[in-house]
Amino acid sequence: xxxxxxxxxxxxxxxFGKLTLWSSWRGSMKAGAAWMFxxxxxxxxxxxxxxxxxxxxxxxxxxxALVPLAASLLYVRGxxxxxxxxxELHRRVTLAAFLFGTTLYLVFNTGWPLLVRAGLFTAxxxxxxxxxxMPFFNCTFTICLTYIFSGLGYSxxxxxxx
Amino acid sequence: xxxxxxxxxxxxxxxGWAFVAxxxxxAGDMLLSLPRDWSxxxxxxxALVPLLFGLLWxxxxxxxxxxxxxxxxxxxxxxxxxxxTMTLFVVTIWHVLDKTGAFQAGFEMTKLHLDSHFHTASFPxxxxxxxxxxxxxxxxxxxx
Numbered sequence: 001x002x003x004x005x006x007x008x009x010x011x012x013x014x015x016f017g018k019l020t021l022w023s024s025w026r027g028s029m030k031a032g033a034a035w036m037f038x039x040x041x042x043x044x045x046x047x048x049x050x051x052x053x054x055x056x057x058x059x060x061x062x063x064x065a066l067v068p069l070a071a072s073l074l075y076v077r078g079x080x081x082x083x084x085x086x087x088e089l090h091r092r093v094t095l096a097a098f099l100f101g102t103t104l105y106l107v108f109n110t111g112w113p114l115l116v117r118a119g120l121f122t123a124x125x126x127x128x129x130x131x132x133x134m135p136f137f138n139c140t141f142t143i144c145l146t147y148i149f150s151g152l153g154y155s156x157x158x159x160x161x162x
Numbered sequence: 163x164x165x166x167x168x169x170x171x172x173x174x175x176x177x178g179w180a181f182v183a184x185x186x187x188x189a190g191d192m193l194l195s196l197p198r199d200w201s202x203x204x205x206x207x208x209a210l211v212p213l214l215f216g217l218l219w220x221x222x223x224x225x226x227x228x229x230x231x232x233x234x235x236x237x238x239x240x241x242x243x244x245x246x247t248m249t250l251f252v253v254t255i256w257h258v259l260d261k262t263g264a265f266q267a268g269f270e271m272t273k274l275h276l277d278s279h280f281h282t283a284s285f286p287x288x289x290x291x292x293x294x295x296x297x298x299x300x301x302x303x304x305x306x
Contacts, residue, residue, distance in 0.1 A: 050262065061262040069255060076247060095239050102246035103220060106290070109253065110283050111213045117194060118205035137257035142250060 009085040011094050016154040030085075032078020035071050036143060043068035043140045068139040075143070089161065096157050101150030108145070109136045176226035180287055183215035187284035212283040219287070237301050244297035249289045 011017055013027025025033075046064045053061075083094050112134055115121065121132040135141045190208045194200075200208070227238045259265060 054263075058263060058267055062259065062264055065258040065262050066255075069251065069258065072254075073251070092236065092239075095236075095243055099239055099243045099246065102243065102250060106246055106249060106286055107213065107217065109250070110216070110286050111210065114209035114213065114283065115206065118209040119202050120206050123202040137254050139254065142254065146250075 008087040008090070009082050011086070011090055011097075011154060013082075016094070016097065016151050017158055030078075031082040032075040035075035035078055038071040039068045039075060039139050039143060042071060043138060047138065072139050072143065093154065093157050093161065097150045097154035098146075100153030100157070101146045101148075104149045104153075105142065105146045109142075112136055172226070176223050177219065177291065179215050179219035179222055180291055183212045183219055184284040184287055186215055187212035187282045187287070191282045191284075216283055216287055233305065237298065237305070240301045241294050241297035244301070245290045245293035248293045248297075249286050252289060253286060 009027070009030065014031045014033075015028075046068060049056075049064055050061055079098075083091055083098075086094060113136070116132045121127050126132070190212055193208050194205060223242075227235055227242075230238060
């Protein structure tokens with residue numbers, strides 16, 4: 001019973017790889033999901049407040065903007081602690097998967113505004129779908145897309161070990 | 163990093179494309195700022211070339227890490243993840259501060275154009291590189 005309680009964390013707990021019985025709310029909470037929801041709940045209302053109250057004092061505006069970022073830091077801390085609780089092989093694969101995810105996100109994050117600046121979306125009339133306004137600097141969007149990219153990276157890297 | 167095992171040849175092999183990407187990014191930024199009638203294709207090529215060299219940097223860096231022993235590889239992956247994650251934070255904070263008007267207020271006091279630096283590819287590339295060099299000794303301390 002004690003061994004079961006001390007079992008190492010698994011990447012499947014947050015839905016990486018196959019969704020199995022191990023995927024659970026409890027596992028996700030261990031991996032910082034609570035802070036992720038704090039980010040979601042503070043980010044979009046914060047952006048709305050900043051857009052609609054531009055006359056508010058600068059300090060208040062900065063505080064509103066920094067709340068989701070502080071929660072994101074705590075989310076990253078939760079993920080790091082969760083990864084530290086894995087066995088050696090899963091830790092290696094998960095670290096590589098997150099490195100893949102964050103790097104790919106950085107490529108998009110850097111490249112998309114350059115394409116907007118070059119006028120590609122306007123020339124191809126893609127602005128009607130607001131592709132020029134992709135919120136790459138929004139915490140919610142960052143977490144979601146990084147998670148998707150990391151999940152993709154996990155599936156690719158995990159194939160080597162099967 | 164810059165200890166007795168430092169080799170300029172290995173550094174160029176691993177990070178050479180990063181320097182090319184940064185130079186091209188600065189050049190591209192200047193070209194796109196010029197009041198000339200570039201076609202969309204020309205503008206897209208100017209904008210994307212530094213990013214392609216950035217991808218070549220990622221490839222050469224990954225190869226360099228793959229050639230390491232087990233412990234150094236683990237350290238490099240951890241330092242790399244630290245660098246990319248912190249870069250995402252810095253870039254996001256930079257954008258958020260710009261959006262709140264903090265840089266405008268700061269400009270009135272310091273006359274520094276802090277709002278204009280994160281639009282080029284050289285900013286995240288140099289930040290990832292700098293944070294990797296900062297992160298590596300931090301993670302290395304565990305093994306000493």
